[in-house]
Amino acid sequence: MTELLEVRDLSVQFDTDEGVVEAVDAVSFGVRAGEILGVVGESGSGKSVNALAILRLVRPPGRIVGGQVRFEGEDLLTLSEEEMRAVRGARISMVFQSPRTALNPVLTVGRQIARLFELHRGASRRDARRRTLEMLTRVGIAEPERRARQYAHQLSGGMCQRVMIAMALATSPRLLLADEPTTGLDVSIAAQVLELLRDLGRRTGAAIVLITHDLGVVAEVCDRVTVMHAGQLVEVADVRTLFARPLHPYTQALVRAIPRIDQDVAMEPIPGAVPSLLMPPPGCRYADRCPRVLDVCRRERPALLVAAPEHEVACHAVEREGAVAIR
Ligand SMILES: Nc1ncnc2c1ncn2[C@@H]1O[C@H](COP(=O)(O)OP(=O)(O)OP(=O)(O)O)[C@@H](O)[C@H]1O
Ligand SMILES: [Mg+2]
Numbered sequence: 001m002t003e004l005l006e007v008r009d010l011s012v013q014f015d016t017d018e019g020v021v022e023a024v025d026a027v028s029f030g031v032r033a034g035e036i037l038g039v040v041g042e043s044g045s046g047k048s049v050n051a052l053a054i055l056r057l058v059r060p061p062g063r064i065v066g067g068q069v070r071f072e073g074e075d076l077l078t079l080s081e082e083e084m085r086a087v088r089g090a091r092i093s094m095v096f097q098s099p100r101t102a103l104n105p106v107l108t109v110g111r112q113i114a115r116l117f118e119l120h121r122g123a124s125r126r127d128a129r130r131r132t133l134e135m136l137t138r139v140g141i142a143e144p145e146r147r148a149r150q151y152a153h154q155l156s157g158g159m160c161q162r163v164m165i166a167m168a169l170a171t172s173p174r175l176l177l178a179d180e181p182t183t184g185l186d187v188s189i190a191a192q193v194l195e196l197l198r199d200l201g202r203r204t205g206a207a208i209v210l211i212t213h214d215l216g217v218v219a220e221v222c223d224r225v226t227v228m229h230a231g232q233l234v235e236v237a238d239v240r241t242l243f244a245r246p247l248h249p250y251t252q253a254l255v256r257a258i259p260r261i262d263q264d265v266a267m268e269p270i271p272g273a274v275p276s277l278l279m280p281p282p283g284c285r286y287a288d289r290c291p292r293v294l295d296v297c298r299r300e301r302p303a304l305l306v307a308a309p310e311h312e313v314a315c316h317a318v319e320r321e322g323a324v325a326i327r
Helices: 047-054 081-087 109-121 125-138 144-148 157-169 187-204 215-221 239-244 249-256 295-299 316-320
Strands: 003-016 019-032 036-040 062-071 092-095 175-179 207-211 224-229 232-238 305-308 311-313
Touching (some): 019 036, 019 047, 019 207, 036 047, 036 187, 047 207, 109 125, 109 144, 109 157, 125 144, 157 187, 175 187, 207 215, 232 239, 232 249, 239 249, 295 316
Parallel strands (some): 092 175, 175 207
Antiparallel strands (some): 003 062, 224 232, 305 311
C-alpha cells in the first residue's frame, strides 16, 4: 500500500544542563493514505516530540539529530523554513495536546480559522469568514457566529478542542496529527470528537495519526497502531492483531493494564517505571522492566522485525523465536 508519510530513523534530543535527553531514538514507521494510525505508550514515551518533529516544531533545547521524514515524495527535513511553512497547516496539520494554550489568546477563534483560509487558500476576507462559519458548524459548534467572535479563554475545553480540529481541517490537509484530542474531555464529548475525526477522515481521505494513552480509543477508531516506549518504537501492528496477539512484552503489559468492565479481574499495572531518557544505556530501554530480558537486551538495541504480515516488533526474545529481519 502507498505510504503517505514515511519516517525513518528519526531521532530527537534535548540538550539540558544535566546532559542529553534522547527523547526520540531512531523511530521508523509509515502512515498510509486514508488510515487512522494510533500511537500509544506511557507518559514521556516521546509521542508528542515525535509528532512535533514531523512538522519540525521541536523547540530548543530540542533538536532533530537524524533521520528522514518523507511526505508525498520529499524529505521534510531538507526543506527550507519557508517551504516548511507551506506544508504546516496546509498539507499536514496538527491538533496540539493542550488546545487552549495552542490557540492564540489575542485573536478571536473565528479570526484564527479565517486567517488559514486567507493564507493557504487565497480566500478573500468575506469568503474566509463564510468558510469559517461552515467549518465551525461542521465540527458541531452551535451558534457559530457567536462562537467565532469569542476568545479561547471564553470557551470550554471541549469547545477549544473542536476549534483546534476546525483549524486543523480548514485547509483539507492530507495528514492530520492529533495529539491526545480527547484527553480531559468528558466521555460523551470525547466520543463526539472521535466520531468527528473519523468522519472527516472518511470524507476527505486524509490520514490521521492519533496519539493517545487510551487503548480503548485505539480499539474503537484505529486501523493500525504503533507502540512507543521510552523514545523507541517497539511494535507496529494492525489493530486487531495488536490486541489479540501482542508480541512485545511492553505491549503485552499495556494490553493487560486495560481496565475490563466485562470481567471481574483487577487490571495489572505495568511493572517498573519509564526509564530516564537522560543519557540512557545502549540496548532495549524496556530491559529493566522486562520479564523476558536476555543479556543481549542490555547490549544491543533490537531491530524492528517483521513477525507476520502487518506486524513488526523490536524484541530480542521474540527474534530468537524466529521473526524475519527486514530493516
Ligand atoms: N523541553 C524539554 N527539555 C528536556 N526534555 C524534554 C523537553 N520536552 C520533552 N522532553 C523529554 O522528551 C520526552 C518525551 O516527551 P513527550 O512529551 O514526547 O512524551 P509523551 O509520550 O507525549 O508524553 P505524554 O503522554 O505525557 O504526553 C520526555 O520524557 C521528556 O523527558
Ligand atoms: Mg504528549
